[in-house]
Amino acid sequence: MQEATQPQPRVEPHEIVQESSTPEVRLRQLFDTQFDFVWRSLRRLGVPELLADDATQEVFLVASRRLADIEIGRERSFLFATALRIASTTRRGIARRGDHDDQAVDLLVDQTPGPDELADRQRARAVLDRILETMDLELRAVFVLYELEEMTMAEIAVTLELPPGTVASRLRRAREAFQATVSRLRGAA
Amino acid sequence: MSSPRRLKDEDGIGATLLRSAADDGPGASSRRAVAAALGLAAIAHGTTTAAAAASTAPAATAPVAGTTATVTAATTAPAAVIASKAGISIAAKLIVGLTLATGVGVGVAVQANREPARSAAVVLPAEAVHRADTAPPARVAVTAPTVAADPVPTVPVPTVPVPTVPLPMEPVVPAVRVGSEPHAQRTTAPTTTAPTTTAPTTTAPTTTVEPSTGAGARVEEAVPTTPSLADEVAVLDAALVALRDHHTASALRLLDQYDRRFPAGTLASEAAVARIEALVAAGNRDRARALATKFLAAHGTSPLAQRVRTLTEP
Secondary structure, eight states: OOOTTSOOOOOOGGGOSOTTSOHHHHHHHHHHHHHHHHHHHHHHTTOOHHHHHHHHHHHHHHHHHTGGGSOTTOHHHHHHHHHHHHHHHHHHHHOOOOTTOHHHHHHHHHHOOOHHHHTSHHHHHHHHHHHHHTSOHHHHHHHIIIIISOOOHHHHHHHHTOOHHHHHHHHHHHHHHHHHHHHHHHHHO | OOOOOOGGGSOSHHHHHHHHGGGOOOOHHHHHHHHHHHTOHHHHGGGOOEEEEEOOOTTOSSOOEEEEEOOOOOOOOOTHHHHHHGGGOHHHHHHHHHHHHHHHTTTHHHHHHHOHHHHHHOOSOHHHHHHHHHSTTOOOEEEOOOOOSOOOSEEEOOSOOOOOOOOTTSOOOOOOOOOOGGGOOOOSOSSOOOOOOOOOOSSOOEEEOOGGGOSSOEEEOOOOOOOOHHHHHHHHHHHHHHHHTTOHHHHHHHHHHHHHHOTTOTTHHHHHHHHHHHHHHTTOHHHHHHHHHHHHHHHTTSTTHHHHHHHHOO
């Protein structure tokens, strides 16, 4: 939605997000390149699939309002932080569980199908969701960015604006929690 | 910072689980729906086509060329994920859900703060949005000309210019109300081809309208999979979560979705109560009270009845 009076900026693919971009161009660019990332992140942070579209919309609405505050090159960081906040609001209602609520894990173990059935990816995904839900959101964020989004720890530190040491220790704790739950699943299967 | 090997590259259940996350991504319809809602219509433009279709007013004195808007703005709603949570004890979850939602009560003030986004941004008329939400893997293509029931295949079109395709930048605004469900044609085709119409130029052309279309709109949507209780719970659960988080508009949409997909649902009463609650939260007390009266007439002795009374007390 260009201003009629404004000439269409010539945008080269490699310099797509320039200071000179109009807010509209920038927002669209952001949307085009980061939509999937935001949607996936929300899901991985615990937003149910049925609410993921709405939540994604909220993230981009926040981004559109605060576009001027988003530093060039820090877009993902901003979007993920926003997603984290929105996911936390949405999640609050879903599961009021403790970080490593043993009961929740027990319940999970009871209801988790055996290894054969895990071959069914959809089922596996549902179980993964449930395991992640037992994780504290801070740990979960680091965990999904590293394990699923395959960011490096340095990238995560930048994205979450955390000291590298904190990222490392959260990742370690998250992996331990994940592995522990998985072993319990294996033990039960 | 030494980077450990990623767990999904290892063996075992954990890796299997993590790899399964690769399947989880937004469908094309999600992108379009959100783009449209954000007013980024140019992105959605490719999917929002409108073709011209001719229709005749019954009186035939002033034949009006109707527009056919193909709206493809569905939220993917395969209820798989939440359905898995359904295992927990449906009844308990629902009760907890309803109870927690009570706390929300008439959180209108809060809701007003939480909601501006959606209400401000959604450009689709309510009806279209609702419908778009219906179909599970869904792309709902609404081809909705105001076609008259007249089965005569050829319709004289006057020199009235055929409405043009909406500008790419325009938000999608189908000006047409979708016909009633019973007349809807369901096919598995995920996309609809809008009936092509030869654009009249100078001479009075004839436009063929598919007679099979019959009266009213033609709606094509993916056939929903056989609804199961888990699906019901998934939708209702999502609605309750939305309600609890003050996303009243989302809650109502999900409840509409519930009603459409499970007209004789096992949890219909719970859905009805949730709707009453959502309406109260939305400040629509009159409608809430009307539904409450209806509910109490039918289920006066239900355990939910007291809740309904409390909700709609003056």
